[in-house]
Amino acid sequence: MTPMILSWWDIALAALLVIALAGLSFWQRLALERQILIAGSRTIIQLVLVGYVLTLLFKEAAWPWIALMATVMLAVAGYEVMARQKRRLVGGWGYGIGTASMFVSSFTLTLFALLVLIGNEPWYQPQYAIPLLGMMLGNTMNSIAICLDRLLNGAWQQRAVIEARLMLGQHWQQAISELRRDAMRAGMIPAINGMAAVGVVSLPGMMTGQILAGAEPMQAVKYQIIIMFLIAAGAGFGALVALHLGARRLFDERQRLRLERLRNAE
Amino acid sequence: MRLASICLQLAAGECVCLSGASGSGKSMLLRAVADLDPHQGDVLLDGQPCSQMPAHDWRRQVAMLAAESQWWFDVVGPHFEQVDHALLSALGFGAEVMEWQVARLSSGERQRLALLRLLSHQPKVLLLDEPTANLDYDNTLRIEHLIKTYSTEQQAPVLWISHDAAQIARVADRYVVIDGGRLRQVVP
Numbered sequence: 001m002t003p004m005i006l007s008w009w010d011i012a013l014a015a016l017l018v019i020a021l022a023g024l025s026f027w028q029r030l031a032l033e034r035q036i037l038i039a040g041s042r043t044i045i046q047l048v049l050v051g052y053v054l055t056l057l058f059k060e061a062a063w064p065w066i067a068l069m070a071t072v073m074l075a076v077a078g079y080e081v082m083a084r085q086k087r088r089l090v091g092g093w094g095y096g097i098g099t100a101s102m103f104v105s106s107f108t109l110t111l112f113a114l115l116v117l118i119g120n121e122p123w124y125q126p127q128y129a130i131p132l133l134g135m136m137l138g139n140t141m142n143s144i145a146i147c148l149d150r151l152l153n154g155a156w157q158q159r160a161v162i163e164a165r166l167m168l169g170q171h172w173q174q175a176i177s178e179l180r181r182d183a184m185r186a187g188m189i190p191a192i193n194g195m196a197a198v199g200v201v202s203l204p205g206m207m208t209g210q211i212l213a214g215a216e217p218m219q220a221v222k223y224q225i226i227i228m229f230l231i232a233a234g235a236g237f238g239a240l241v242a243l244h245l246g247a248r249r250l251f252d253e254r255q256r257l258r259l260e261r262l263r264n265a266e
Numbered sequence: 267m268r269l270a271s272i273c274l275q276l277a278a279g280e281c282v283c284l285s286g287a288s289g290s291g292k293s294m295l296l297r298a299v300a301d302l303d304p305h306q307g308d309v310l311l312d313g314q315p316c317s318q319m320p321a322h323d324w325r326r327q328v329a330m331l332a333a334e335s336q337w338w339f340d341v342v343g344p345h346f347e348q349v350d351h352a353l354l355s356a357l358g359f360g361a362e363v364m365e366w367q368v369a370r371l372s373s374g375e376r377q378r379l380a381l382l383r384l385l386s387h388q389p390k391v392l393l394l395d396e397p398t399a400n401l402d403y404d405n406t407l408r409i410e411h412l413i414k415t416y417s418t419e420q421q422a423p424v425l426w427i428s429h430d431a432a433q434i435a436r437v438a439d440r441y442v443v444i445d446g447g448r449l450r451q452v453v454p
Contacts, residue, residue, distance in 0.1 A: 163302060164336035169326025169387060178338055255321040256302055 015040065057126045066126050070107075070133055077102050077137040081242075084145040087152045087262045089249055097245045101144050105238025106136035109230050117226055135206065135227060136234050139191070143235035144242045147187030151246050152262055154179045162257050172251040180243050191235040195228050204228075269295060270447040271307070276391070276423035281414070283426045283434045286444035292427045295444065296393045299425065300330040311390060329389035333399040335380030337368040342379060350386050357382060357412060374405035381409060385416055392417065392424045398433070410437055 018040040022033040057065055078099030088094035110133045114123045123129075155162060158179060165175035198204055206227060210220035252258050269291045276282055286292050298305035301316055301324055309316045309328075316324050339345055343364035351361065357378045371379065377397065384392075392413065398406040414437060417424050428434050434441055441452045 160332075160334070161336045161338050164332070165338070166302065166322075167300060167325055167330045167332075168383065169322050169329070171322050252304070254301055254304075256304065 011044075015044075054126070054130065057130065061122075061126055063122075063124050066124050066129055069126075069130060073130075073133060073137055074099065074102060074107070077106075077141050080141055081145045081148065083265075085149045085152060086265055087149075087156055088265050089152070089246070090261055090263050093249050093261070097242055097249070098144060098148065100245065101238045101242035102137060102140060104241045105140045105144070105234040105236075106133060109234045109237070110136050113226065113230055131206075132227075132230075136230060139194075139231040140234040140238045142190055143187040144238045146190070147183045147239040148242050148246050150183035150186050151176075151179060151243055152250075154183065155250050155257070156259060156262060159257065159259060166255065166257065172255040172257075173247075175257075176247050176250070180247055183243055184239055187239040188236060191232040195232055198224070198228060268447060269298075269444075272449055274425075274442070274449060276425060278421040278423060279417055280439050281417060281424040281426060281437050282440045282442060283428050283438035284442050284444060285427065285429055285434070290444045291447060292444055293395055296330060296395050296425065296427065300325055300328055300393055302330075326387050327389055328391040328393065329384045329387060330393040330395065331381060331384050331397045333396040335376045337376070340367060340369070342366050342368060342371070345383055346386060348386055350382070353382055353385060353412070356415075357408065373400050374402065377401055378405065378409065378412075381412060385412075388420070390420075390422055392422055392426075394424065394426045394428075396427050396429070398428075398430075406433070413437070 018036060022036045022040075024030075025032040025036060053069070057069060078095055081098030081102065082088060082094045085094065089097065110129065113132055114120065114129055118128055120128055155176065162175050162179075166172070204224055204227075207220045207224040210223060211217055249261060250257060250259070272295065274282070284292055284295070294303070297303045298307075299309050301309075301321055311319075311324075311327060316328075337345060341364070346364070349361075349364065354361065354363065359379070359382075363379070368376075377400070381397065394413070397413075398409050401409065410433065413424060413426075416422060424437075426437065428437075442449045443452055444450075
């Protein structure tokens, strides 16, 4: 089966649905029409731009450009992780810890997938590298952001408990262990739920896309399984790294809780 | 706020009470001695400076008790590394207290158990930040008695923040007031 080619007319027809929704919002005085239209326009502009970038990238397939693209994606993802935290570490730490843990989880696992599982020639072939990295970053970003938010906000709220534990002679790791465990659990829930519900409740986007593009369903399923496992592992490893670095930064070399290293983002 | 240079020496088994207006730096001083906040100067225990001891070792030996105790597990037992049954009964508890839910303890029970938890580590020095502030008279006397007994038996010095003149008269060997960031000894 060859994929059906979509024309700009098809897109215009789909856009009419969004415009109709905006009109409905105006008629019902929901005051959402502006947001709907702006978001819809952003979808078109951003995706078309990415389309051009990818077309160029696929034609060239030169690794410096791919590396540049990957770096930009990582930098934006690191910013997103920081932006979602209510209380952030001051200085470069808020951005640095999020980005470093995204790097460890997404970059290394994407490399592993490209080199060991897919085994293309050359391994950095952008048709595989960029979408894979994008999926990894997008999904691990959620987990890491939730973990760090729980940890830092929790430390702020549970200051008295953490200090009481320090006063009993506990190490900093012990004094913050329950909080760290809770944060890890909260961060892993999306990835675990994703693995458990996939195929029954939801058909994942990548698999659906491959099938729409004419791939064999079983081939698409295999890709999806690999992706799900990579995402779960990436979310877990990334969260562990982020929690370790974040928790360490909350204490100084004398194991004192240093909440002045946090600032409220609101 | 800053504390001026403060020089205070506690003898073995001595109980020094400390008071001062709110915001005068009493808790700040205690937290600095416990090494919970960054501070200048040094604190020595038997001639050994705090800065040369691992932080958790220091806090285990120079133990601090606050007015409000903190609990992080649902039941009492897991908060204790070891239980001194003699102390437990001295405070009016049976062994079954370890199974109790923390949420159902009264404030007096909480504070007595918090003191027990602290003493079970056999600290060499006690720093007490208004440990009986939220307690009724009976519980206050029990806590005082336990602290004094421990201090005498273990020869542990006690630095005790208190505002209660009667309490200070009952427990203090020496009484100092903190004022304008400086310590002033009160002669009885």
